[in-house]
Amino acid sequence: MRKICFGSLVVSSALSLTPCLAQGPGPFAGGGAFSGEMTDTSATVLVRLTATVDQLADGTIPGREGEARLRYAAEADLADAKLTAWKKALPGNNWSLKFQLNGLAPATRQFYRVEMRENAGAPVTRSDVHSFMTAPPSSERAPVHFQVTTCQDVRGASTYSAMAEQQPDFCISAGDTVYYDGSALARTVPTAWQAYEKMFGLPEMKAYHRDVGTYFMKDDHDYRFNDADPYMKGRWVSPMKAGAGAVLTQTRGNKRLDVAWLSHEQGIEVFKQVFPLGDRTDRTVKWGKGIQVWMLEGRDFRSPNSQTDGPDKSIWGAEQTAWLKQTLLASDADHRVVISPTPIIGPDRAMKGDNHANLNGFWYEAQAFLDWVKDNGLDNIIIICGDRHWQYFSVDERNGRNIPEFCCGPTSDDHTQQVPPPYKGVRRPYGARRGGFLGVRFDPADRSLACQFYSMTGEPLFKKVFTP
Template structure:
């Protein structure tokens, strides 16, 4: 019997899910407020399926640090203890920070170590340890956890469930990645390279295998579809929605129109239902792909009609003016306050962990994008009850490279939003916090000259 790795996620004010890759007949989760796991709360003993046990514990205290370990066949493994924090009380104002990032394994600076299938398509970059040391409440992982492009035949020959399982095993064979996912509750959705081939869509040959292995390996909130992985959760009074932009996607080169979709009808109906029924005060939406960028047809700009439908949905359901988008995909840190983005919604790009930097993009109203590796973001949401201040900060390693803050007035919960005029005034007041230092602006200029050359 042995424990290969654990992945913690789907946390709430009272519960947690840990997926444990192991060999053994039964497994049980021990959870305690003490680092030595004294007086633990224990899950039911379960038998692993396909080498993975899904371990659940509830009845925990809100806003509390916990430690955990896995018992296998009656013996507690103390060599790889993990940690997490439960969410603040649901529906109450709270001040918390989540991390966000994506993309590790395209021409990595720190290729995969150990006996892995394609070392040059996974990463063991120090950024994973950097994020772990920040100790956010949660990590929003927006895809491209590896770059195996399963189904293309370029890096791995097959697109069956064993290939997808092997890809996750290779990711967790990287010590820094494994440490991050063990110690920071992670909500992960795929993008193209970890779902199928580059720019993959609903025709990807491994589509159903990807869906099966996601459910086996990834700790996740409730899923409403047999294939798609879209889901939502709420922290305090902030609603988070993670979209699936691959499972039912039309091919990128289809002409734009009413039948072209990135989400599919079922996901859009689900999204409308979530937005109609939620009494949260603020929305963080993860659209995965770039919200506006005409330099590639693998962005929302090639699905402009459906994007307009979403904007109309946000507006009609009262979310306009009290939401933001958090995006990966672009291998850069970039921010738009809503001045240029469709729907006038603030957009924050945080990437890449370890992939070849993108070229500089200049269509963001808070300055050009900052391409690079070792990059991620922290999103702080400070809800005082009367207003919510959102502070987005991009980092490269330990260095802060870009930041923007804005405040939204909220009156209790429900569909109350700040008028556009008030939002403009608040953006003007926070402009100084968005403006990088002279040293950072100089580095941005040099970086722009380099990456556009």
Template structure:
């Protein structure tokens, strides 16, 4: 009962201050649009302590607050062209979060924005930052982006500021960022999130960490969800985790992250790059189902989109970004991805299809080690970005290098990818940003 009371206290609003302690998230950016997200909080910073969690003390609490949010935005070089979103009232029903899509933007343009927050008591605050839209599909601009996976609050490597990779990625000034899933872990301790209030609590404290908050306020980002940030390990629709239902898990995800209309989507970044972000949880068959043509992670609707859109693309490089491994190798006990026997039929279909797409390679999350593998049958190359901290690394032995492995490192870090007209350069970095492996992929010949 004491823990429940503490969680309730963490979400009690304050009448004395108002803030934006979780910052602003810039999501789903295209050449003409973006989704802006913010959460109204009772104070300007998290109430935090940096020592170990215990049952009698909530650390890094970030209470929400009743009030309203809206945005103003304008091109940096044209400050008179100001757009403004409608004032939106936020309540506990959506954890005091608000997101809004802004349209009519100019390609490859730096936009300034201000997020205005007003509390129910009349107190006010704001955040001003900037982001840059994607280039038009015919623009031959070089692109750099970064990719990460598998992070949680207890395994951050800077107790005060968060995960070091965000500082390291920011130093590279990426055009955008992809989080491939397992953004946090409901089914790991400190605390376990077996109800919706605790699930929200884990989101609130994570994105109040300064490194994460500062990075996302200016870096266009795309989030993919996986099992741990929807419900629990290896989950599928209809399951529960304690009192947390599948529907509640999706609700929390959709309120905490900038969203597109559909959970599977593609984004074009100039003439030479298009990325696909498939959805691997909401349409999947149960992992326990017998493998065969009807067992699927993607479902029929998503397969139709994937095949038609990738085949039609004229981008030089076509990146398939997966929340789980497609090539692997993976541990034999894992039954929820395309690299293993659990979904072997669809995995074979997927690798065969990707092989037919010129300039295609795979980037994946979910695994707690970094690797570059080449599938011996299809020749598909896969790059595992590795977990967000060294504390989170494991699950594979450094001595267990398989024939598929071109590179293997059981440590934390992230990926960066540099796209140029004639080549793509994929770089594995350690948590401090140091390159530990570089792979150059030549553009496909016409």
């Protein structure tokens, strides 16, 4: 009887359930492992070596020196498995190791086990079996199912149990994976690392990522702090609400500048250390001929938020914008899906000013891009965004456009905000103050793409189907 490890349980064809346990004296992979950046023939796996098999009482998972390698194969029993070379974990990299797997079979579930040891002469500890899916060949249409999340904290961890039940091919985490300036209170690199231990070390998170490969994107809260750009020296706060560890410097009215936060460079580096990412965080991937996905970087290249809006103000930067347009035009996919950490169409709250859907933000760049989409006849583009704390589906009908945008909403009902009124010329068939996630499915039979909102418990909500 073949057994496949999905979530924290081994599931057999007879539906018997047995725990998956690490075996050996350690080090361990106490935070689980992440697979990501899947293509049709490759993927990246990240594992962090730890001193414990689970979280401590404060949610942290201490790192530990040691070595690790992967044993991987296309069969759950790891028959005829390949082995990576041993790699040594270092404290300056949060004890994390990345393994690049190439030459994989397309449209195939790949299985792997982490083997860990203290040194070359020490006994080996073996993790349970993890898995992920590779993409179909870019020239073939095949069924594809993925999920999108954003704005999460520990209150939304249970949502991932409902997500796991759907057994998606992959997930896109569209930013705000943790909140440095929220409950995590991560002002330094070590405390930023701990923020991820506290969130992704939860049982529901480890179970989900054990068998679902994920493309991770960052936004402001998992970069530096709310609405951060590369040029800010800190946050302007009321001294009474500055919080522990604040370092208050300049004064502006009744507020002080708190400079005790990650720098721009640290924010970029930490995110790459904790997830299976490459050098660039803007990228595109095809999942067969049915879907091509673009994941945009919204913090690294942006102009100052305070700059006067106009043609020289940009979230994406000139290089990313040119790449985005070039690759969109070159795509032959049935559906072009653009994922942005922040909204492009909206609507958004009037008080905001750090994204494309804000009149006092980066409005000019958004309108120019949306006009470019219309002028080039790209009628199969769908935008999906994170960042906003409500679910919505909007259609931009301004200036002769017909461009849809979905926001998946936060993972928790407790993290929602009031839905703002719609903009003139932007039709909104659905808007709800709900937590949960967005599911996207491509059906090769009719080449349709279905976008379905779900609640925290997996209850189906609004659904929209697009056909070529």
